Amino acid sequence: MSFVEYGDMIKDGDTAIVFLGHESMFPVKVQHGTVTQTKYGVIRHSTDLIGKKYGSKVTCSKGGWVFILHPTPELWTMNLPHRTQILYSTDISIITMMLELKPGSIVCESGTGSGSLSHAVIRTVAPMGHLYTVEFHQQRAEKAREEFREHGVEHLVTVTNQDVCKNGFGVSNIADAVFLDIPSPWEAIGHAKSALKAEGGRICSFSPCIEQVQRTCLAMEEYGFTEINTLEILLRVYNVRTISLQIPDLGKAAEDNSSTGFDSSNPSNQATTTVSRSIWLCLAFGTSVY
Amino acid sequence: MEDGQSLVSRIREGDCAVLKRDDVFKAVPVLRRRKIIFEKQWFYLDNAIGHVYGTTFEVTSGGSLQPKQEAEETNKETKEAGTDNRNIVDDGKSQKLTHDDIKALKDKGIKGQEIVQQLIENSTTFRDKTEFAQDKYIKKKKKKYEALITIVKPSTRILSTMYYAREPGKINHLRYDTLAQMLTLGNIRAGNKMIVMETCAGLVLGAVMERMGGYGSIIQMYPGGGPVRAATSCFGFPKVFFDNLHEFPLSKVDSLLSGTFSTETLPSEPEDNALAEEESNGLTDEKQTSLQKTEGESTTEAAMEINQTEEQETMDINAEDVEHRENKEKENKENVQEKQRRQWERRKKLLETAALLREKNADGLIVASKFHPTPLLLALLEFVAPSRPFVVYCQYKEPLLECYTKLRERGGVINLKLSETWLRNYQVLPDRSHPKLTMSGGGGYLLSGITVVLDKGKSDSSNLEALKMEEPSSKRCRVQDLHG
Numbered sequence: 163m164s165f166v167e168y169g170d171m172i173k174d175g176d177t178a179i180v181f182l183g184h185e186s187m188f189p190v191k192v193q194h195g196t197v198t199q200t201k202y203g204v205i206r207h208s209t210d211l212i213g214k215k216y217g218s219k220v221t222c223s224k225g226g227w228v229f230i231l232h233p234t235p236e237l238w239t240m241n242l243p244h245r246t247q248i249l250y251s252t253d254i255s256i257i258t259m260m261l262e263l264k265p266g267s268i269v270c271e272s273g274t275g276s277g278s279l280s281h282a283v284i285r286t287v288a289p290m291g292h293l294y295t296v297e298f299h300q301q302r303a304e305k306a307r308e309e310f311r312e313h314g315v316e317h318l319v320t321v322t323n324q325d326v327c328k329n330g331f332g333v334s335n336i337a338d339a340v341f342l343d344i345p346s347p348w349e350a351i352g353h354a355k356s357a358l359k360a361e362g363g364r365i366c367s368f369s370p371c372i373e374q375v376q377r378t379c380l381a382m383e384e385y386g387f388t389e390i391n392t393l394e395i396l397l398r399v400y401n402v403r404t405i406s407l408q409i410p411d412l413g414k415a416a417e418d419n420s421s422t423g424f425d426s427s428n429p430s431n432q433a434t435t436t437v438s439r440s441i442w443l444c445l446a447f448g449t450s451v452y
Numbered sequence: 453m454e455d456g457q458s459l460v461s462r463i464r465e466g467d468c469a470v471l472k473r474d475d476v477f478k479a480v481p482v483l484r485r486r487k488i489i490f491e492k493q494w495f496y497l498d499n500a501i502g503h504v505y506g507t508t509f510e511v512t513s514g515g516s517l518q519p520k521q522e523a524e525e526t527n528k529e530t531k532e533a534g535t536d537n538r539n540i541v542d543d544g545k546s547q548k549l550t551h552d553d554i555k556a557l558k559d560k561g562i563k564g565q566e567i568v569q570q571l572i573e574n575s576t577t578f579r580d581k582t583e584f585a586q587d588k589y590i591k592k593k594k595k596k597y598e599a600l601i602t603i604v605k606p607s608t609r610i611l612s613t614m615y616y617a618r619e620p621g622k623i624n625h626l627r628y629d630t631l632a633q634m635l636t637l638g639n640i641r642a643g644n645k646m647i648v649m650e651t652c653a654g655l656v657l658g659a660v661m662e663r664m665g666g667y668g669s670i671i672q673m674y675p676g677g678g679p680v681r682a683a684t685s686c687f688g689f690p691k692v693f694f695d696n697l698h699e700f701p702l703s704k705v706d707s708l709l710s711g712t713f714s715t716e717t718l719p720s721e722p723e724d725n726a727l728a729e730e731e732s733n734g735l736t737d738e739k740q741t742s743l744q745k746t747e748g749e750s751t752t753e754a755a756m757e758i759n760q761t762e763e764q765e766t767m768d769i770n771a772e773d774v775e776h777r778e779n780k781e782k783e784n785k786e787n788v789q790e791k792q793r794r795q796w797e798r799r800k801k802l803l804e805t806a807a808l809l810r811e812k813n814a815d816g817l818i819v820a821s822k823f824h825p826t827p828l829l830l831a832l833l834e835f836v837a838p839s840r841p842f843v844v845y846c847q848y849k850e851p852l853l854e855c856y857t858k859l860r861e862r863g864g865v866i867n868l869k870l871s872e873t874w875l876r877n878y879q880v881l882p883d884r885s886h887p888k889l890t891m892s893g894g895g896g897y898l899l900s901g902i903t904v905v906l907d908k909g910k911s912d913s914s915n916l917e918a919l920k921m922e923e924p925s926s927k928r929c930r931v932q933d934l935h936g
Contacts, residue, residue: 217838
């Protein structure tokens with residue numbers, strides 16, 4: 163397994179995702195001799211995981227079961243340990259498309275944060291591309307390096323510990339795309355421009371506040387960027403359930419036996435006849451993902 | 453793999469390029485002496501050849517393109533401006549230049565920038581407008597009179613935006629942000645073995661190919677006689693990208709799943725389909741290539757016709773005719789042999805693709821079509837390995853509701869999610885920032901999930917989910933009790 167290539171069997175050293183049920187899952191480092199506690203019981207790595215196929219059902223000691231999934235950047239985003247606020251797949255998707263990322267792309271990013279976007283970018287630019295990511299927090303930078311190593315992608319990424327606003331990305335004239343997710347992106351636009359290839363490239367800045375967006379757009383214009391666009395994307399997830407609605411008893415017309423066909427004298431009968439009619443009801447939960 | 457990233461991309465003859473003016477796009481083939489009509493302008497692309505993609509051109513008289521010079525912004529010396537519009541009356545008489553005056557300026561060959569300047573000077577109300585209103589006025593006039601066209605390199609971003617704006621019907625109203633979600637949710641990347649089923653003119657296929665960079669393989673399932681790849685050709689992929697692109701007819705899926713697959717009856721020639729589904733966004737080049745493809749066909753038919761007429765003319769035989777006929781017959785034979793050879797090729801490819809599918813180890817499934825998604829999913833998921841993502845797009849929500857429920861019954865899938873994305877773009881200008889347009893509902897819906905090992909008996913996971921689907925008022929069994 164790796165985050166840039168599928169594998170069929172679970173191996174020692176893999177990062178796997180344990181799926182317990184609807185929206186409930188967590189990552190696990192597969193290791194000989196280790197056990198993992200779940201609410202359904204214990205999972206013994208040596209017997210239950212190693213050598214099994216990804217996607218298998220594993221029965222835990224208490225009798226309940228879980229599924230073991232192959233990691234993907236999307237599953238990682240939903241389960242990674244947060245050191246900072248992260249980007250979710252909805253935003254990551256549109257960023258990837260708007261920056262025109264694809265295999266071979268060279269990308270510069272700051273800040274690395276918890277590595278959510280980083281993993282997605284690495285997946286997209288592999289096998290010939292590269293991600294240069296800058297993080298000014300020393301421990302976060304180190305933790306990111308460690309995770310990339312564990313996930314088998316360290317050859318595709320370079321983590322630099324410095325302040326991008328002061329010292330840039332550490333590379334120049336090589337990037338196809340630059341991504342900024344920092345408090346003062348307008349201070350890094352100049353560095354972004356020098357990191358981009360001479361013939362040009364794409365830039366994207368992510369900010370939670372409109373004031374930051376305003377200042378950044380202005381800076382982009384000053385540095386000669388064109389086609390500046392500001393977008394917001396919202397994810398709405400629908401909860402699908404099958405329920406049945408009772409048909410109300412509207413009574414029977416006097417003397418006429420053939421009217422509605424419902425036996426109004428027996429209300430429970432009505433309920434029974436209508437139970438077979440299921441009406442799909444769709445409940446919407448608007449989830450804005452930042 | 454060709455790493456086009458390191459070389460500067462230049463416009464070449466034969467490319468498919470995208471013309472851009474503000475937010476309007478149009479894909480055109482780059483051919484010399486070919487008149488292009490775009491945004492009420494007529495011009496030739498000859499002068500653009502050799503320039504870097506992304507260059508902006510001006511349309512000069514005669515229809516030739518000139519690269520736009522870096523015009524120094526006319527230093528607006530202390531702009532006289534008003535504070536609000538309380539005294540500005542819109543009587544349509546503020547512009548002193550008449551329609552004919554402006555036409556005369558245009559005919560004289562005066563540059564757009566000059567015309568805008570003239571309009572400003574001849575507007576009685578211009579100096580009463582606020583600075584913002586003046587800005588807006590200038591922008592509007594520039595848009596109308598300064599014909600600037602940028603030639604951009606096609607990409608998923610550009611083509612999906614273009615199709616959604618110009619021909620959403622061709623792509624089942626798949627909005628570009630929805631497409632972006634599909635590519636990410638499906639973990640589309642280099643090295644995958646993907647199954648793609650789409651009726652979006654080949655746009656989705658192209659997007660998948662772009663994200664795979666030529667690595668891995670794609671099996672495209674198609675309805676009818678053959679896959680439509682009109683949009684795919686716009687991307688300008690190197691030929692090698694198509695080496696690992698396979699196709700398989702939907703009409704054979706059932707037989708493949710039941711083990712009764714054979715190549716006895718092939719679907720009708722795909723070339724007919726290619727002609728029928730021609731792009732209407734200016735890709736007349738499409739016709740040329742399709743015609744070339746069917747050359748084999750038509751010569752055979754023509755040969756057949758000649759055969760018939762010769763039979764009618766059996767009366768008038770002379771030495772010349774005999775030799776002529778013999779040559780024609782040889783030609784007929786060759787054409788028939790050619791047709792047979794191609795049929796044999798197709799059969800061989802079909803068998804190879806069937807073998808690939810039979811491995812049942814695809815790394816993912818993408819469906820985006822006009823068909824009801826349920827039967828497609830239930831069938832095509834059989835070819836996907838466990839622990840792999842799949843994404844289904846549908847223009848409407850309701851079919852996905854049924855799909856969701858049927859998948860729950862089938863089992864072998866987890867993390868089912870039905871979602872929709874809303875997109876909002878903003879105007880960001882100092883003191884003038886506000887949202888522009890909210891796009892919701894009209895971009896389609898996605899159903900995504902992950903495959904797991906399928907229990908041949910009724911899947912336990914579906915039992916679990918069935919419980920969760922009960923009325924909120926009813927008690928839910930504790931999971932422990934179920935497994936106790």
